[in-house]
Amino acid sequence: MGALRKTSHWDFVNELIVEKETVGYLSNGDRYWRLCSRLAEVRTTGSDFHSKERVVSFAIADAIVQYRHIWRRTLTPDVLTPYFDALLSQESMDYVSTAVHQLCDLLDEHRHVHAGIIRIVWRVALVKPENLSDALKEKLLSTLWSRTQIPFQAIKRSRAMATHFFNHExxxxxxxxxxxxxxxxxxxxxxxxxxxxxxxxxxxxxxxxxxxxxxxxxxxLSIRWSNLSLLAFxxxxxxxxxxxxxxxxxxxxxxxxxxxxxxxxxxxxxxxxxxxxxxxxxxxxxxxxxxxxxxxxxxxxxxxxxxxxxxxxxxxxxxxxxxxxxxxxxxxxxxxxxxxxxxxxxxxxxxxxxxxHCVQAFLDLPGQEWATLFQSIDIQPPEAFGRQADLFIQSLVSRDPNLAHQLYKHCIRHSIPLSGETQKLLMTGLVAHRPSATISVLDHWVGDVRPLLLPILRSLGTCRLQHMEPLQAKILGSALLKHVATQKLTSHFKRPIQHCLYLFITANRAEDAVQIVDAILKHKPSYFSASFLKRLLQLLLRHRQFRLSIRLANLFGNIPPAVTNDIRETLVLGLLRGGASNLARRLAPPDMPRSHEVIARIAGFRKHPSRITVPKVPPVSRHSVTDLPSFTFAFLLVLNSARPSIPSKVLMSALSQMDPTTKTLLVNTYLNHLTRRSQRRVARNRRVFRSVVHMKDFFVQRAGFSPDRVTTNIFVKALMRSNGFDAVKVRALFDHLTRHGYPVAERWRRENNVPFGTVPLPPGYLQLSFPEGPIEFQKHCRPLYKMFIKALHRRRDVTGAKMIVGILKDEEAAYLLGKGT
Incomplete structure (x- = not known):
């Protein structure tokens, strides 16, 4: 077996053919395989020149003999392509001459030849003219000319050219x-x-x-051969x-x-x-x-x-x-x-x-050359150009959807009719790039809107659109409401619709959002989860849609009692925080077991409790110190009251039981409230900063309060309440903060390596402290810079405000870039 594996399969072919030749009979198939074995010898001959030339000559001579026996009887001439390739690969012109004459005989014999033999014809036609004799050129040209004089007979099938293609659009x-x-x-x-x-x-x-x-x-002859060579090329x-x-x-x-x-x-x-x-x-x-x-x-x-x-x-x-x-x-x-x-x-x-192709060519040109196509719309009658406008839009959708939409609006203005298929193709192609433009089409869309609704809703969710124009929200809400009122929604609509309902509320179309939820829950009460409906309720309360919040809360179907109590508490407290005291009092049940609700009832369901009810709140809050949300709620009610001495006492009584993080949060809330209270009473009170500093020192000494960078922001806010703090001092304060690590891009730094070029302030100036730790953009940097922009605008320092706006934009870009990576 080892010896057999080292032997080429062509050796076995030759051995079998020799045995059959000794018997005295070789079939056409045997001669074909012998021809193939000789061609294999030509391809695999060694590098020794003399032995190679001798072996190749003998192999090709035998191959020519076998070819002459079988070429007339071959039903598929393409199987003879390797034979012609071998002859044309030799340097001897005798072999090339033999190949041309035999190729011409083959073309005379077989009318229908396929790609292999046709490739050989092109190969001969591309041989350099000086390497072929005029006789050989004339022989091939005469053969091809005679083929052109044969009456044409179409073949049934041809794989040379496709007749149809699949349009993905x-x-x-x-x-x-x-x-x-x-x-x-x-x-x-x-x-x-x-x-x-x-x-x-x-x-x-x-x-x-x-x-x-x-x-x-x-x-x-030269012209004919040149024409044939061009065709072969x-x-x-x-x-x-x-x-x-x-x-x-x-x-x-x-x-x-x-x-x-x-x-x-x-x-x-x-x-x-x-x-x-x-x-x-x-x-x-x-x-x-x-x-x-x-x-x-x-x-x-x-x-x-x-x-x-x-x-x-x-x-x-x-x-x-x-x-x-x-x-x-x-x-x-x-x-x-x-x-x-x-x-x-x-x-x-x-x-x-x-x-x-005309549209594609103008789109590939630099500049606005495609405007020529738009001008042609006005030249021809609208009804005659409708078909061309369809083609324009269909070809533009995949290349430039925005340009296709411009052409669509142009056709609408000039009453140029467009087919429904074109409009649908445009809308589905445009929705991923400009969902807002697609929404405007729904207002006058004729037909089923379902193929457009789901792509629009998905696109709004994919691009994470945060705001929507009220008119677009009205159009989309109307189309969606008509759809959900008559048909059941599949699960594919769930997440896109949830995001769209948020947009409706922020676009002042909250009533549409509640109507859509009502229509969907009538068909399938369990379509939305209780957690989503709770988030929707909270968003309605934040936008002061109190009547619609009550209506949404009444839509909650079969949900567990614990979830029902949670929804009720969310609604009542949301109404209370929004100032809807009468609605909160009316909706609150008499038996309210939760601490939030107990505190709200004691406060009379008022956001700003009266001087009489405020003293009753602290005893309740002291029993709920371990419940931080309840204590924070009670503390905020006390802060909003007209008794300024009570909040500090409530806070001092509870700080000893709290961890440092909670302690810092509540004290900062109290200090910030001091600046707001002083603003309501006396605008830019000069004593605001002193009172904030005094209370900060009080909590540091008595309760172990640790100021953070939020405390620094509160101090800056208190400073800017003072009338004597003019624009020059605001600029100096901003440079002072820059020197203590607040970020400013290098391109904004001027003299003294600060934006406004002021001289350094003395140590301990204004009693500002700068705690250690990183400066977070969202929590520390952005609120502080916005305060400076507002303060400079109020002091009519527009130039300084614009500079800080530029600084803020640079820092926000750097933050988003770092967040993306």
């Missing part, structure tokens, strides 16, 4: 429009029916005449290759044969040229030669559109503005866009494709 299979590749395939079909494409009869007659004029024996070149064959544009030899093939070659290789300047001049010259051709009036309209479409594509790739405009004017002048009806469907498909 319309989700349908559509006919491939007749383009430059189909045109060149039609030119090749009389030679090789493998390239057969179903085309109109005028195009077939035109291509037959062009082919006969290019390969006619009446022409000189078109079928052989790939997109990754560059032009290595000169394309002659001599006006004396230039025909439609050259125009079609050169255009196809340029379209194939254009992507390999990074700079459009390399081929722009060649494309423009090709266009001029084609227009100046004396046989232009004999071209069928299909041929003209195919060439102009290719020129549009080349002009867009090379950024040739002048050529784009020339092609557009030529198309309009010769009615290539078919603005009138009554034409065959194949011609309509090609005209639509021409319009699509």
């Amino acid at each position: 319309t989700k349908r299979h559509q006919r491939v429009p007749f383009g430059i590749r189909q045109l060149n395939a039609t030119l090749t079909t009389p030679l090789f029916p493998f390239f057969y494409v179903s085309v109109p009869l005028p195009v077939r007659h035109w291509s037959q005449s062009i082919l006969e004029a290019s390969l006619s024996p009446a022409n000189p 078109f079928h052989s070149i790939s997109g990754s290759q560059s032009l290595h064959m000169p394309l002659s544009l001599d006006s004396t030899e230039f025909t439609d044969w050259h125009a079609a093939l050169m255009t196809g070659i340029l379209e194939t290789v254009i992507s390999s040229y990074p700079s459009p300047d390399d081929v722009r001049g060649l494309v423009r010259l090709l266009w001029q030669r084609w227009r100046q051709s004396p046989h232009g009036n004999k071209r069928p309209s299909f041929v003209i559109r195919a060439f102009v479409s290719a020129c549009f594509r080349l002009a867009g790739h090379t950024k040739d503005v002048e050529l784009c405009h020339e092609c557009y004017r030529y198309s309009v002048r010769h009615n290539l866009f078919l603005s009138s009806g009554g034409v065959p469907s194949s011609e309509r498909v090609q005209a639509d494709s021409l319009m699509n």
